[in-house]
Amino acid sequence: MEELEESKISKFQWFLVIFIPLIFAVTVALIVLTVAGVNVAEKAKDMSAKIPFITSDKKDEDRGNEARNDEKVSIKLEKLETEIVNKQKEIDKLEGIIDTRDKSIEKAEAEKQQLQMEMNQLKESQTGKDKAFKDIIRTYETMAPKKSAPIITEMNDQDALGILSSMKAATLAKVLENMSTADAARLTKKLAEQSTQEER
Template identity: 45%
Template sequence: MDKVAEELESKKTSRFQSFIFVVLIPLLFTITVALIVMTILGYNVFELTKEYGQKIPFISSAISDDDSDSAKDIETKMIELEAEIKDREAKITKLETELESKDQEISRAELEKEQLEAEIEELTAMKEENKRAFKDIVKTYETISAKKAAPILSQMSETEALEILTNLKSDKLAEIMEKMEPEDAARYTELLTADIEESE
């Protein structure tokens, strides 16, 4: 009894082994060789499989549904990405425009600064020149005689005469006031006194 079972078992095993060796391995080998040959000849095996798969009723619906869904997803994703790219490009353009306008503002501000500095230098030079000229005038009034200086100062405007008189040395000022008409001397004395009180 055991021998019969063993023989049946060995026959089943040998049939299975012979099926693998005779049918399955050669079939797999043939398919592999066919795939390699078709690939070398320039055929896209997967595209062909897909094409023939669409002709089979149940498989075709599964393939086309998957393809259409994935194609729609890809298309939607592409549209979203393109919109995002355009949005980013718009932002970049806007930032570049803002940067250009800021650069122009900075350039204008620097130019204005340079112009103002040049004006300040010019005015400072003029002020220094005026100071030198005024000192020369004061020196002139200190060197000329009081008799000549008094009538000239009386003919000037009060502001100009007062400015010169305030910068003269006290002894020269006394000499000039002595040679002025009494009314002029009184008026300038009053103005000089008021000027001194203001400065204190």
């Protein structure tokens, strides 16, 4: 029994004698290599890559990782391409809206210019008519009342009233004196009605 115990102790002692110095030597070697500037972790990777069964497992794992990464990248690319297509559609739609608005603005501007031109023409025409009408009034005012009265009574009432209402009061009185009583009464009544409507 004692021999058995002695052999166990001696094996344990041998283990301690070999294992402790080995650990010490490895620790000292790591410290020396680190101080010397050697990347111990990188060296350990390189050495483990040279071991055949570890290397093949690592290569399989790397291939699997690469395949997964490629799949992720392709999915991301598809998503990005879809987003690009959608954004392009939005841009096209907005450009269409802008083109439509631009055309509407151009059309409205053209219509505005056309209306402005027509308005200017009407103003010029009205100015010309006003000038011609004033010239006619001046002509009738300079005519002798004996000559102008018969001409005015031959006109339609609207034209006659236009001329008579634009004459000076003194000239109007002389022209009405030279008309027949019926014509003078009729035109005077209409002049009074016209001035009443204008005052309203």
